[in-house]
Amino acid sequence: MFDALNSIYLVYLCAFAAAIFGAEAAYLLFTSPRSYRETVNHRLRVMRDSLDRESILLQLRRERGLDDGGGLLLPLKALNRLILQSGLRIGMTRIALCVAVLALAVFSGAFIVTTAPLIAAGIALISATLGPLVLLMSLRGARHRKFADQFPDAIDVIVRSLRAGHPVPVAITMVAREMPDPIGTEFGMVADEVTYGADLETAIRNLQFRVGQPDLHLFVTSVAIQASTGGNLREILQNLAAVIRSRIKMRRKIKSVTSEARSSAIILSALPPVFFALMQLLAPHFYGKIWHTDLVHIGLGGAAAWMLLGVLIMYKMTKFRI
Numbered sequence: 001m002f003d004a005l006n007s008i009y010l011v012y013l014c015a016f017a018a019a020i021f022g023a024e025a026a027y028l029l030f031t032s033p034r035s036y037r038e039t040v041n042h043r044l045r046v047m048r049d050s051l052d053r054e055s056i057l058l059q060l061r062r063e064r065g066l067d068d069g070g071g072l073l074l075p076l077k078a079l080n081r082l083i084l085q086s087g088l089r090i091g092m093t094r095i096a097l098c099v100a101v102l103a104l105a106v107f108s109g110a111f112i113v114t115t116a117p118l119i120a121a122g123i124a125l126i127s128a129t130l131g132p133l134v135l136l137m138s139l140r141g142a143r144h145r146k147f148a149d150q151f152p153d154a155i156d157v158i159v160r161s162l163r164a165g166h167p168v169p170v171a172i173t174m175v176a177r178e179m180p181d182p183i184g185t186e187f188g189m190v191a192d193e194v195t196y197g198a199d200l201e202t203a204i205r206n207l208q209f210r211v212g213q214p215d216l217h218l219f220v221t222s223v224a225i226q227a228s229t230g231g232n233l234r235e236i237l238q239n240l241a242a243v244i245r246s247r248i249k250m251r252r253k254i255k256s257v258t259s260e261a262r263s264s265a266i267i268l269s270a271l272p273p274v275f276f277a278l279m280q281l282l283a284p285h286f287y288g289k290i291w292h293t294d295l296v297h298i299g300l301g302g303a304a305a306w307m308l309l310g311v312l313i314m315y316k317m318t319k320f321r322i
Contacts, residue, residue, distance in 0.1 A: 041184030042089070043176065057192040060185065063089040070193075070206055085212040086139035087182055095132075103128035113280075119297070143182055144213045148248055150183040151215055155241040162234040168223070169194045186211055201227055214321075215244050258318045265314035272307060 046056050058068050065073055065083045073092060074080035083095065090098075107124035114120055154175045161171035169191060176188030186207055193203040201224050208220050222240055226233045279286050290296050 040177075041179065041181040041188070043185040043188040053192050054196055057189060057196065060189055063091065064210065065092055066210075081209075081212070082133075082136050082140060084210055085143070086136045087143045088136075088139065099128050099132055102131060114291075116292075140212070144211075147182050147186075147211060147213045148215055148244070148251075150179060151213070151219075152241045152245050152248070154179055154183050154187065155219070155237050155244070159234050159237050159241070162237075168200060168233070182211070215247065218244070254320050258320075261314075262318045265311070265318060269307070269311045269314070272303075 043056065043060060046059060047053075061068065061070055065080055065088075067073055072080040072084070074083075083092075088095065103124045106127040107120050110120035110123040111117060114123075157175050157178060158168070158171040161174045162168070166174070172187050172194070173191040176184055176191050178184070179187065189210070190203045190207050193206060194200055198206075201220075204220050204223055208216050218240055219237075222236050223233070225231070226236060287296075
C-alpha cells in the first residue's frame with residue numbers, strides 16, 4: 001500500500017516538474033532574447049531601427065503630441081499638456097478615436113437602460129469628457145511617482161560622471177543610456193536637443209515642461225544658476241539628491257498615515273453606485289414605476305452632484321503637497 005502511495009506521489013511530482021518545464025519552454029519559445037540596450041528604455045528601442053538621432057527626436061516628439069519644434073499641437077494647451085505629461089505614445093488621432101468609441105459605447109448602454117436619447121447623449125458626453133480626463137490624470141500621477149523614485153538615482157549617475165571629469169551633457173547622456181523609462185527617454189531627449197543646437201538650460205526647461213514633476217524644478221534651477229553664476233555643480237546635485245530622497249520619504253510617510261482615510265473614502269464613494277447596479281440587476285422593476293418621471297431624474301442628478309462634491313472634499317482632506 002505504501003509503495004502504491006509513493007508511486008502516486010512520484011507521478012504527481014513528475015507531472016508538476018513537467019508542467020514547470022513546459023511553461024519555461026513556452027516562454028523561451030515565444031519571447032526572443034533582447035539585449036540590455038533594446039530593453040532599458042523606449043528611446044534605445046527606437047535607436048535599434050535608426051541611428052539618426054535627429055529623426056529619433058522628431059519621432060519621440062510626435063508620439064507625445066508635440067510638433068517637430070517641440071511645441072504643443074492642440075489649441076487646448078491644458079489638455080495637450082496633460083496628454084504630454086501622462087506619457088501616452090499613441091498619438092492624438094488614436095486618442096480621439098478611443099474617446100469616440102467610449103462615447104458610442106456609453107450612449108448605447110445608457111439608451112438601453114433609459115430609452116431616452118437625450119439623457120443617453122448627456123451621459124455619453126459626460127463620460128467621454130470626465131472619463132479620459134480622470135484616466136490621463138491617473139497616468140500622469142503614476143508617471144510622476146515613478147519619475148520621482150528614479151530621479152535621485154539619476155542625479156547620482158550625473159554626480160559620478162561629473163566626478164570622473166565629464167561635462168554635464170555627457171553626464172545626461174549616461175542617464176539616458178543607463179536608466180529605464182520614464183527618466184531614460186526624457187533625459188535622452190535632452191541629450192538629443194543639446195546635440196542639435198539647443199543650449200543646456202533650454203533643453204532641461206523643455207524636460208520640465210514635458211514631465212511636470214515638482215522635484216524636477218529644483219534640478220532645473222540648480223543647473224541654471226550654476227551655468228550663470230558658477231559653482232560646484234557636483235556638490236549642489238549631491239545635496240539635491242539627499243533633499244529629494246527626504247521629500248520622497250515624507251510623501252510615503254504621509255501616504256501611510258492617511259491610508260485608512262483614503263480607504264474609507266473609496267468605500268463610501270463606491271457604495272451608492274454599487275448598490276444601485278445590484279438593485280438593477282437583481283430587481284430590475286424596483287424603480288420601474290418612477291424611473292421615467294422628471295422628478296426622479298432631477299433627484300438622481302442632484303444626488304450624483306452631491307456625492308461628487310463629497311468625493312472631492314475627501315480627496316482634498318487626504319492629499320498633501322510636499
